[in-house]
Amino acid sequence: KNEVEQSPQNLTAQEGEFITINCSYSVGISALHWLQQHPGGGIVSLFMLSSGKKKHGRLIATINIQEKHSSLHITASHPRDSAVYICAVRSKGGSQGNLIFGKGTKLSVKP
Amino acid sequence: DTGVSQDPRHKITKRGQNVTFRCDPISEHNRLYWYRQTLGQGPEFLTYFQNEAQLEKSRLLSDRFSAERPKGSFSTLEIQRTEQGDSAMYLCASSTGGGTGGNEQFFGPGTRLTVL
Numbered sequence: 001k002n003e004v005e006q007s008p009q010n011l012t013a014q015e016g017e018f019i020t021i022n023c024s025y026s027v028g029i030s031a032l033h034w035l036q037q038h039p040g041g042g043i044v045s046l047f048m049l050s051s052g053k054k055k056h057g058r059l060i061a062t063i064n065i066q067e068k069h070s071s072l073h074i075t076a077s078h079p080r081d082s083a084v085y086i087c088a089v090r091s092k093g094g095s096q097g098n099l100i101f102g103k104g105t106k107l108s109v110k111p
Numbered sequence: 112d113t114g115v116s117q118d119p120r121h122k123i124t125k126r127g128q129n130v131t132f133r134c135d136p137i138s139e140h141n142r143l144y145w146y147r148q149t150l151g152q153g154p155e156f157l158t159y160f161q162n163e164a165q166l167e168k169s170r171l172l173s174d175r176f177s178a179e180r181p182k183g184s185f186s187t188l189e190i191q192r193t194e195q196g197d198s199a200m201y202l203c204a205s206s207t208g209g210g211t212g213g214n215e216q217f218f219g220p221g222t223r224l225t226v227l
Contacts, residue, residue, distance in 0.1 A: 041223065
């Protein structure tokens with residue numbers, strides 16, 4: 001079992017829909033990252049959080065440390081949101097450099 | 112350009128050849144990371160540097176792989192005697208140092224390696 005599990009693996013939505021991507025992890029963490037990867041490989045950091053909730057534009061990330069679970073929400077989805085969304089964690093007491101990544105959720109938003 | 116840059120963006124090589132990739136981090140970042148990503152998978156940690164010191168290497172980094180950051184600025188990742196299994200996207204990221212939770216990492220565009 002991977003230490004970081006994401007669901008769903010693939011998600012297709014209609015433009016305007018509210019989207020939720022989930023991330024569960026099995027290790028104690030000091031931080032969790034949500035990343036966006038477009039075709040061609042470039043990765044953009046969306047959020048880094050260790051508690052509570054963060055919001056940036058139409059994106060909202062939440063984390064529940066006790067339940068070892070995080071969600072990424074996209075409101076009013078748009079075709080340009082189509083990408084792979086990756087959850088990554090830094091384990092507590094682990095290396096400062098070593099992020100553990102999920103396999104990603106491929107999102108396709110249809111116009 | 113103030114982002115992380117990587118060169119080349121694509122590399123096609125024959126099995127057995129050596130290849131070298133370069134990463135230029137954001138200038139004020141003292142930490143630099145290398146990751147490998149195969150098709151359909153999330154990235155996997157390879158190694159990271161704080162300034163010029165290589166502080167950790169993954170067991171994925173076999174003895175055919177070597178990374179350097181000689182002056183604490185740009186870094187190179189060399190793969191010797193490439194194998195078809197080395198075909199992947201090689202990602203570089205950088206961050207500032209300090210803090211027990213780590214810091215936000217900024218990723219480069221990646222180098223896609225194809226070994227024929």
